[in-house]
Amino acid sequence: MANITIEGLCKGWDFPVIDDLSVEIEEGEFFVVVGPSGIGKTTLLRLIAGLESADRGRILLGEREVTHLPPYRRRVAMTFESYALYPHLTVFENISSPLRARKKDRATIERRVKAVAQLLRIDHLLDRKPGQVSGGQKQRTALGRTLVADPEVFLLDEPISHLDAKIRQDLRMQFHTLEELRRVATLYVTHDYAEALSLGDRIGVMGNGGKLVQIGSARELFERPKALFVAEHLGQPTINAIPSILQEENGSLFACAENAALRLALSPQQSQRLNGGAKRRIVLGLRPQHVRPADELRGRDSEIDAQIDIFEALGSNGIIITKAGGVTITGLTHPERHFEPGQDLRLAIDTEALHIFDAETGLSLLEEPRWQG
């Protein structure tokens, strides 16, 4: 049982993949790294597991530096995205592999494998080969092999991404309740923001250049993204990102969409944060849930005229994609309502919830610019 401490970790081949990454994951913490495919999430796991060697930086498990130790000396357990089950061995032999490698006696192996298999509800499959079980069961076998190892650190690489929606939901619930995972430091990698928000005690959003752009709780990341990248990556439908220019009129600030007629007044607090800055180029971040037909959202909102482009009624909400002043804006509505393409409507926008990012750096202008929280 130990913390994972990563200091200034660098790894690259022809180009840097992980660049000066530092993070500390506490014992018992479930830390999720989320980011688009190919950004270096798996590389990070492989570095911690010892399957890749770091170019620079240190990795510590507890007090012990493991940066240059081979994988079999690290006491790290990892599930692979491809599951990497041994096809010639049975489910039982697959799960017991870490115990056999550590020369446990037969009774212990039997007992612990049975316990883990029961927990994962695959105890009836122990005699089968991986080729004879379903995708979800393969995944649970791989997870079983990881859990049984009793390691200092769990590394889970997209463990449920390739499964059917329903099984994925089941397993996600299981991740919440698995005692084993909650006892030691767990690093969980996914590209699915919903998984990340649902599972992570803390979440790190990995961005271009292999940096953790922002680390925080689900709420923090969702409500106070420090960068446009974070805001765009979390949330479905994706946040509206509107390139705009700040303009000052009669002492208050307006955001005017570039090359379009859209114009939104900013609140006094926002104006204060921006500290003048007229003529500045920004990107306006507007979550779809803060854009609704005017008759659904009332109060201090700004209202604009818009025209329906596409309406999608999904079970729990409806998505309206509209054109407003030459800008495409996605908003939400009640699923039972109906809109025709081309229909005019008034949109209400909750300007209090606006995010404002610098057009050059992509960093939030409302939040303090602090990297690698």
Place this chain on the structure above:
Amino acid sequence: MAATADIAQANTQAAQTAERWRAVRYLFLIFLGFWLLFTLFPLYFMAITAFKSAAETNLTQPTFWPQEWFPENFVGVFAEPTNFSALVDSFIIATGNTLLSLLLGSLAGYAFARFPRQAGGENMAFWMLSNRMFPPVAILVPMFFLFDNTPWGTDSHISLIILYLVFNLPLATWLMMVFFRDVPHELEEAAYLDGWKPLRAFVKVTLPLVLPGMISVAMLCWIFAWNEYLFANLFVGSDVRTYTIVIPTFTHGSQTLWNLQMAFSLIAMIPPVVLFIVLRRYMVRGLSLGVVKG
């Protein structure tokens, strides 16, 4: 009415097509039958000749069934005691060469599969394979002088065991490379994380997965070394004799003892045939390893 006529016509056409295909199928079967006869006849003739008397083998009108059975031929071939030891020598050389080819070929194949850049890349692997492309006669004489200068000389088991690596090692390396490539590296990595050291991981995970392929490679190597004649004829002969250079000794100046020659050949066929039958299951799986991916 027109529609009915159309249907009737279509039916006749379909029937004609089916008829034609059936004819093609029969023609093909007949062809295959002839082919089978063509390939099996020499084996058959060898087998019955082995049981004929010497006089019967020399008839101007060949017989296709022995007039009189002479199983004694199978004892007669061993009248010369070195004939039996030739089979043993062949066995030693074939087996020794196979084990060495497998060991070195697996190591090299593994390196080419897992560390292509460090091992010299695809070109290096292909260069090794290309060593099988030149006519063996081209190196016959140089190899003789080369081995003549080694402490064990040319007339020894070890010389042929090493020499046959020229042909078997490229084959073993290339095939093992293909088989190793089919084993995902992640399986080995998973084994490392389970706590197995690299050699143990190799034995526990990689080896069982390439075993069918390895057995196929072993068979190919063994049969090549067992049947090799050209080099054996030049290299060995007094201290060591392979069975392939014994077969011509049944031909004397004035006559050929066909019955003994065929009996000896038949005996020499037994080990590879037994090997094939015992390992057939692996052989088929091994040869399809690289083709069908799970």
